[in-house]
Amino acid sequence: MSTALIGPLLLLAILLAAIGAARRVKMWRQGKPDPNAVPFFKGIAAILPRYLHDLHDVVARDKKFANTHVATAGGFVASVLAMLVVYVFGGDSSFTYGLLAVTFSVMSIGAYQVKKRRDNPPANLSKGVWHRLPYSLLAFSLSGLCIALIQLLGIGNVPIVLTVLLLGGVLLGLAELIFGMTWRGPMKHAFAGALHLGFHRRQGRFGGGRSTGLKPIDLNENTLGVEKPTDFHWNQLLGFDACVQCGRCEKVCPAFAAGQPLNPKKLIQDMVVGMAGGDTRQYAGSAYPGKEAGKSDEARCGAPDKPLFEGLLDADTVWSCTTCRACVEECPMMIEHVDAIVDMRRHLTLAKGETAGKGAETLNNLIATDNPNGLSPQNRAIWAVDLKLDTMENVGSTDVLLWAGDGAFDLAYQRTLRALVALLRHANVSFAILGNEELDSGDLARRLGDEATFQRLAKANVKTLNKYTFQTIVTPDPHAFHVLKNEYADFGGHYSVMHHTEFLAQCVERESLxxxxxxxxxxxxxxxxxxxxxxxxxxxxxxxxxxxxxxxxxxxxxxxxxxxxxxxxxxxxxxxxxxxxxxxxxxxxxxxxxxxxxxxxxxxxxxxxxxxxxxxxxxxxxxxxxxxxxxxxxxxxxxxxx
Known part of the structure; x- marks a missing residue:
């Protein structure tokens, strides 16, 4: 059987893939530079360990599909490497043909499982070109397997029709799996996804780390937040292109389940349309609830320099998000949906003054009174008026600084604060409060996109906190806990912060309670x-x-x-x-x-x-x-x- 065409076809596919890769990189680089981006070779070196560990830790939550992915992707990579050895470098022997047969067999098993999954797909899986993928995988792996077996067994006089069919199957696979990896099609995620792991904006997420704090923006920039796709950082655009449209984010999104107009998977695909230009007709997944998708007369259009909310997105989509990070937690490609949403909110709030619902009123309250309900800041410590608590202003130093949070204005939440005070006293803990010196932590302002108000509040609180000496901040409010622990450091606030359950657990463990x-x-x-x-x-x-x-x-x-x-x-x-x-x-x-x-x-x-x-x-x-x-x-x- 003549296999002389396989080597040139493989090299042609790799060459075209390299050209497509250059075009794709140029498209991502339309985004803003990331001053914290890792050096090139360090990012490249990080891809493989992150693929084998961090990415597969998420994929492995679905053990059956994880095994399918290992067989398909691993078999494909091994097959291509073996093909290079045999058909390009001339390493043809019984051993290499046997190796080809094994790698193609493994890939065929995985491809068959992909087809079974696509025969009756769950609603969260995108359709369209994704339904084509199992057949491309099977055509490539089965054709390659047959060719390898024919050569391994030394079978001659193969009918020309069979030869054409087998070479056609290999050609189809090379077009879809290698050429399509950097151009268009379902395999596009493989190239972008690998680079995304290496050049991820949140390097702290890898190796068992956790990175969830939002980063400040320069309030003196001409463009505040993200108005158009090119306002994202380049490695955010890279992350959008890595989406595999598996819909795991869609399955866990509370807003999507509640019928609000947000689907995180659709949002990321809309970002790809905005980045690459074109319209949304190619998308074949679930729409935003309450909105139809895929009809040509209702297709949305985007372009790199076109404002996102002028034709491509509705503002209600980004305002539906609860910032719960369920989508981020489930994404096997480790895409940061919430960061993108907050970036777009920043533009709507800061540049356009278009915060949804009662957002504008709430932000005005924060500006005027340092709490979202517009209540007098002098009433912040009324919840403790009968408890005779020490204030930091009076004592200067203590072991624990109790951060009350804006729940101190809420009668129901005051039960928790008062219970916590009683527990700290039972445990004989030295503690004090800031009293009326405490301001809103700024969490709400930041999530609503008002970075200016957040930064003002954060800097004021840091200035107050840094006047005093304490070992730990304890708070019953996870939102305040998060910003104090993870986001105040950008403004000079480096503190040991504990949630009240964590601190109380320590008290119980050491038998103080x-x-x-x-x-x-x-x-x-x-x-x-x-x-x-x-x-x-x-x-x-x-x-x-x-x-x-x-x-x-x-x-x-x-x-x-x-x-x-x-x-x-x-x-x-x-x-x-x-x-x-x-x-x-x-x-x-x-x-x-x-x-x-x-x-x-x-x-x-x-x-x-x-x-x-x-x-x-x-x-x-x-x-x-x-x-x-x-x-x-x-x-x-x-x-x-x-």
Whole structure:
């Protein structure tokens, strides 16, 4: 059998792929420079270990598909390398033909599993060209396998028709899998995805790290936030191009499930259209809820220098996001959807003054009174007026600085604060509050896109905090916890910050708090997004509940897959309408467990879940529950704040 064409075809495909790669890189480089981008060779060197470890840690959550991906992708790479040895470098022998047969066999098994998955695909998988991919994979792998076996077995006089069919199958595969990798088609993600791993904007996400804090923007720039695709950093554009359209983000997005006009997968594909130019007719996945997609008369158009909200996107799409990071957590390509959304919000808020819902009113309140509800900043410490708490202004130094947060203005949240004060006294902890010196942490302003107000608040709080001496900041508010811990460092605020459940867990472990477990009940615990997915805080609340003697009935979506309560990212303020409320869906999750109490560890979660109509389980903060079970040993009588 003549295989003389295979080598030249393979080299031609690689050459065309290289040309396409240069074009693709040029397209990404339309974006802004990233001053923190890693050096070229360091990024290239990081690709393989990140592919084998970080990416596959996410893919492996679906073990069956992970094995399919290993067989298909690994078989493909091994097959191409073996083809280069045999057909380009002339290394033809029984061993190399046998090696070709093995690699093509492995790829064929994987390709068959891909086809089975596509025969009855779940709704989150995109269709269109993606339905073509299994056949291209099978044509390449089976044709290559047959050719390898024919040569291994020394079969001569192969009919010309069969020869043409087998070479055609190889040619089809080379066109789809190598040439298409850098041009257009379903394999485009492989080239972009590999480079995305190496030049990711959040290098801290790899090797077991966690990077979730937003970065400041220069408020003196001509363009504030992202108005058009070229306003993104170049490696963000690279990340958009890496999307494999698997729809894992779509499956976990609370706004999509609630029928609000956001689908993170569709949003990323719209970013690709904006970056590359063209229209949205090629997209064959789920639309934004309430909007049809794919009709030629309703196709949206984009271009690199065309404003995103002039024809391609509706503002309601980015205002629907709760910034819960469920999409980011599930993305096997490690795309940063939330960063892109906040960047676009920054432009809408700062440059156009078009914050959705009551956003403008809330931001005006933050500017005028340093709290989102417009309440007098002189009333910030009223919750503690009868508790005789030390203030930092009076004591100057302490072990623990208790950060109250803006929940201090809310009567329901004050129960948590007062319970925490009582627990700290029981544990004989030296602590103080800032009182009226404390301002809003700025989390809400930043998530609504008002970077100017956030930076003002952050700098003012840092200036106040840096006047005093303390070991740790403790707060019951995961949103304040997150910005104090991860985002204030950009403004000179480097602090040890703990969520109240983490600090209380340490107190229980060292037996500063002794518990009575006689009132054990069945509970379910709701993971706050900003404590869990943002900061990995999953264990401490559960440890406390278990030490109270509670039986924890986990919701189906818990831990890193917890469903958002709908309270983050300013979502209750922008109030984009959908088919149902996210908080109602979360309470349905809780009802299914049969638990009598939903334990929470976030004031925003408490507000959202307590707003669900009865009948429903009771909603209680972990600190309130813990105080009910503390045995008074008399240790707190002599301590500060006692």
């Amino acid at each position: 002794t518990l009575n477990t006689a009132k054990a009940q069945s509970v379910t615990y709701h993971d706050p997004c900003y404590l869990g997915r943002y900061n990995g805080g999953y264990d401490a609340p559960r440890f406390l509940l278990e030490r109270m003697g509670m039986t924890i009935n986990e919701m189906e979506r818990s831990g890193f897959r917890s469903r958002c309560c709908g309270g983050g990212g300013g979502a209750p303020i922008t109030d984009i309408q959908g088919e149902q409320r996210i908080a109602d869906m979360r309470m349905d999750d809780a009802r299914e467990t049969g638990a009598s109490i939903v334990a929470v560890a976030c004031p925003q979660c408490a507000v959202m879940l307590e707003g669900v109509v009865m009948p429903r389980p009771a909603v209680q903060d972990v600190a309130v529950m813990l105080l009910e079970r503390v045995i008074d040993t008399g240790q707190s009588a002599g301590g500060r704040n006692g």
